[in-house]
Amino acid sequence: MTRLRAAGAALLAALATISLSATPAAADAVGYTGLVTDADGEPVANACLALHTSPDEVAAEYCSDAQGRYTIPGTADTTTTYKIRVHADGFRTEWWYSAPDYLNADRISLPAYDLVEQNVRLGQGSAGIKGRITDETGAPVEATVTIYGEDSNYEAIAYTWNLGDGRYQIDNVPPGRYRISVYDNSRGYQWVPGQETRDTATVFEVADGATLTVDEQVLPLGEIEARVTDSVTGKPVPRPCLYVMGGRDEFICGTNGLVRVTDVRPGSWTTEVTGGASYFPADPQPTVDVRRGAVTEVSYALRPGAAFTTTVRDAATSAPVDGICVHLVQPKWGGQSAHMWQYCSGADGRLEVGPFEADELATWNVYAYQADNPYNPPVRRYGDQWVTAAGGSGDQRAALAVTLQAARTITIPTIRMDQPGTITGTVRNAAGEVVPGVCSYPYAFHPGQGAIFGKNCSDASGRYTINDLGPYRWPVEFAPNANSGYAWQWSGNVADRFAATYTQVKSGGTATVNAKLVAGGVLAGKVTDPADPWATGYVWTYNARTGDIASASYGYFDSGSGGSFTVKGHRTQDVYVQYWVNKDCWYGSRQAQTVRVKVGATTTVAMNTDSTCGAPPTGVARAAAAPLGIRPDSRTGR
Template sequence: MTRTRNRLRFSALVGVAAVTASLLAAPATAGPGRTGIVAAADPGVIKGQITDDKGAPIDATITVTKVDRSWSTTAYTWDSGTLGAYRVENVPPGDYKVSISDNTRGYQWVHQQETFDAGNVVTVVAGVEVVVDEQWLPLGTVEFTVLDDETGAPVPKPCVYIDVPTNASVNICGANGKVVVPDLIPGDWKYHLDGGGTHFAQEGEPYVHVDRGRTTKVTAALRRGAAVLVKVVDRATNTPLSSICLYTITVVTDGVQSRVGTYCSNPDGSIQIGPFDGSAKFQLYAWQSRNPYNPPVKLYGDQWVTPTGGTGDQRLATMVTIPAKTIVSLPNVLMDPPGSITGVVKNAAGSPVAGVCSYPWSFFAGILGLPAGRCTNGQGQYTINDLGPYKWPVKFSAYGSGTTWSGNVANRYAATLVQVSANGTATMNATIADEGKLTGTLRGPTGSWSGAWVFAYDAATGDVVYSVQAPDNYETGTYLVRLLNTQKVYLYFGAEGKGCWYGPAVGAGRKVTAAAVAVTAGAVTTLNLDTRVNCAASPFVQMPRR
C-alpha cells in the first residue's frame, strides 16, 4: 500500500498518472535547465551527474540547502565510485537550492546561476528521487591592455597578479601590451599590474569584476622608466640560455657600496633590466643560477659583460648608460664554459693561513653571496670555481690581515691577472699582508657620535676596503677601520645624520679639500674625524671605472 500511495502522489504531483509505471522503470534525468523526479524508496533523494563546461564528467562538492536555510547537507562525487556522480539521501521533504563547488571554480547554483537567490528551487517529496544534473559554466576571462602613459604604445612585457581565493592566485605575463588571464572564478578581485623591466607597476589596488563565461576588458596606462633589453646565448652555438643572471653594478659615492640588482633570463634567453627612475649607469656581471634539484645540463662561467664577450677585468666591462625614459637594446651576452683558480695563502712568515676568503672582484665582503670553497682551509688552500675563461684579479681578505690582491699588492689596478681556461684550473698563490688599522675619535655637528659611520675607499681604484656602521667604542666615540694594507684611502664618515669626505682642517673661511690618508700594513694610524672641521666634497669627480 505504501508504494501505491507514493505512485499516486507522484502521479498527482506531475499530473501524468498514466506514465507512473514507466517512470519507475527508468528514472528521468535533468540537465541544465530541467529537473526530473521519479518514485523511489523512502525518504527523499537528490542525485545527478556533474560535468565540466565541455560536458565531461568531473568531481565536485554538492551542497543541498533548504530554501529557508534551516537545513543543509553536503555530498561528494568521489564517494559514489563514478566520476562526477552524486547521491544525497535522507533529504526531508521540502524546497531546496543545490550548489556545486570545487577549489578552482568556486560555487555555482543549479541551474547555472551565480547566487543562492538566483538558483532554481528543487522540490523533494517523501519517497521520491529528484535527478539534478549540472554543468559548469565556463570560467571568466580578463583581458588587460597595458599602454605607455605618454605615448600610448603597448608595454612590451606586462604582467598581472590577481588575488583570487583558490589554491593559488594568478600571476601571468603577456606581450605587446596584452595579458589574457583565463579560468577565473566569478567575483570582484584585486589585481596588480607590472610593466616588466620597462615600466613601473600600477599604483593603488584596483579591482576587476569577473563573470562566468564572459571576457572582462581592462585598459591601464603605466609610467615608463629607463630600461635595457638584452639576450643571453651560448657563444659557440648561439643557443638562447635560461637561468643566466646579471648583476647590475652601479658605481656610487658618498659611503654607499656598489649597488647590486639581479635580473635572470627567461627560457628564450631574454632579460629586461629596469625600470629605472631617471637615467641609469651600470656595468653587468653575468653568472649561472643553478638549481641543485634540477642542475643545468651545461655549465657556464662568470663574466663581466662586454659587447664582444666576457672578461674578468671590470675595467674592460661595458659601462651601460641609459637616458631617462629610454629603452636600450644591447648586444647578446655571450657565455663560455667555466674554469677555476686555486692556490695557497700564507702569511709573511711563510705559514698557511686559514679563513682567508678569495674574491674575483672588488665588492666589499658580504655584498654578494659566496659559494662554499672560496675561503682557505687549514692548509691555506682556496679554490674559486665557475669563472669564465678570461684574465681575473683575485682579492684575499680576512680579519687580522691586510686586504691583498693577486701579485701581493694593495689594490686591484696593480693586481696580477690570472688566465683561466675553459674546464681548466689556474694557480695563484698569495702572501697576505699584516692588517693595518685606522682609528681615532669621530664627532658629528653637535659633538656627538650618535649614528656614526666610516667608509674607507682605496684612493687609486675607488674600491671599498672597509666600512663600519657604529663606533668601535661607544663610551669614547672612537672608530676602527680594519683590513688595510700599505695604501692610501679616502674616508667618507659621519654622525648625527651628516656625512663628509675627510679633509684636513683649515682656517676659518677657507674651503676644506678631501685628502687621501696614508696607512701602513701591520701598523695603527690615528686620525680624528669631525664633521665640523674636516668636511670636504667628494674627491671623485667621477668614481674610477671599477
C-alpha cells in the same frame, strides 16, 4: 560485544572490556564514554561504535549496554587516529560527529590521560543526494559539492573525482531540506541551479528512503581585455602582463599593448600590471569588477623607466642560453656583494634589466654568471664574465660601460657565454701557516649584504676553490674576517685591484693562485656631530686608486662610544674615508682627503660633520655604504 580485527590486535590488552555495565566508568579510567540516545533522548542499547582506520578497515568496535552507555578505552598511542562509525538497528548510520560517511567524519585520537564524556544521538530515516557536474560543453568537472541543511547546521561534502565522470553521491543524510553549492579551484563557488548566492539557490526537499538527483552545469567565467599604453608617448606597451590577484593567480602576458585574461572568477579583483623591464608597474594597483560570461574592458598607462635589453647566447654555438643572471656594478667605488639584485635570461635568451628611476641614471658594468638551480641544474655550465663589447673578460676595467637613459630602453651587444675553468690555491700567513676561513672573490667584494661561504673559502688545509670562471685573465681578492687580524689583499699580495696579478683561466682547466696574508692595519678615530651629540653611524674605507672597499669591516659609532670607531684589516694604502650620520660625509675638506693606512699599525683621524658632509671625492658619482645595484632582496627580471 567487542570485535577486533588484526589491525587492532596491539590494543587488545588495553581494550579488553567486552561487556559494559550501566554504571559510569571508574574515576581513574581514560578514553571516551557517554550515552547513545535517539532523537527524543531515550537510551539506545546495542548501538555499536566502530573505530575505522580506512573506509573498510575496522580496528575495534564497542557497543552500548542496556542503559545506552558506551565506553571506548583510551590508549597511550596518540599517533594512531580513527574515524568512528555509529550504527544500530532501526537507526540511520552516523559518523562522529553527525556526518554521513567516512569522508565527512572527524579524525580523532583516543584520549591518553582523560575520560572524555561524549554523548551520541542517532536519528531515524535516511536519504541520499547524487548527481553529475559538467562544464558549459557537457564535459565532466572535478569539483566539491556541499549540501547545507536549510533547517539545521547540517553540512556534508562529496568530491566528483571520487566517482569519476563528474559524478557525486552523499548517502545517509537526514531527510529534510537542503541547498547545494559547487566549487572548483578555477571557477570558485556557485549555488544550484546556476546561482551566484546562497539566498537565490533552490531549496531541495529530500524524503526518507529516497535519493534525489541534482545535476549542475558550472557557470561560465569572466574575461578581462586590457589595453596597456606608455604614459608618455601613448604608444602600446610591447610586452604587457596582467596578474589578477584571486581571480586568476598567474601572470598572463600579451603583445602590442593587449592582454586577454580568460577564465577569471567573478568578483572584484586587484590587478598587477607590468610592462617588462622598460616600465614601472601600475601604482596604485587597479581593481577590476569581473562578471560571469562577460568581457571586462580596462585600460592602463604605465610610466616608462630606464632599462636595457640584450640576448644571451652560447659563444660557440650561438644558441640562446637560459638562466644567465647579471649584477650591475659601478665602474668605480664600492664593488659588488655576493647577494645582489638579479636579472636573468629566459628560455629564448632574452635578458631585460630595469626599470630604473631618474635618480639611478648612472653608468654601469655588467657582471654575468650562471644561476645555481638545485631543482633544475643546467645541462651545460658557463663561466662568469665581465660583459664587454665583443665577448667577456675577467678584468672589470675592460667591461662595457652601459649608461642608462631616462625613460628609455637601450640595447647592448649580445652576451656570449664561454665554457668555465677554475682557480684554486692555498692561503697562508707570513709564517707559512695555512689560514682557514678566508673567502676569495674574482671581483672587488662589498660586504654590505654578507659574504659567500663554502667552496670559495679556504678549508682546514687553507685550500680554496673558485669554480665557473670564464676563460679570461682574473684577479683574486682574499677577504679575511674582520676579527682574524689579517688584511684584505689581492692576488700578488698587493693592496689594490689595479696592481693585482691577473691569472689566465682556461675552459676545463685549473689555475693556481696562492696568497700570503699579513697583519692588517687599523683606522681609528672619532666622529662628532655638533647638531646631534647622540648621533650614530658607520665608517667605510675605499682604496683611493680603485674605489674598492679596502677592508673587511665597517666602523660603527654611537653615543655610547662617544663617536669612537675602528676599521680593521688594511694593507698599506691610501684610502678615502666615508662616514654616515644620516647623511653622506667624507674625511677632510669638502673635496675629501686620503688617509695613509699601514700594515700592522693604527692610524687615527677625527671627523666633524660641520665641514665635510655632502661632497664625495672628485670623480665619485654616487659612492655609498650600499652601492647602487645592491638591493635588500633579489628578484629575477624576465
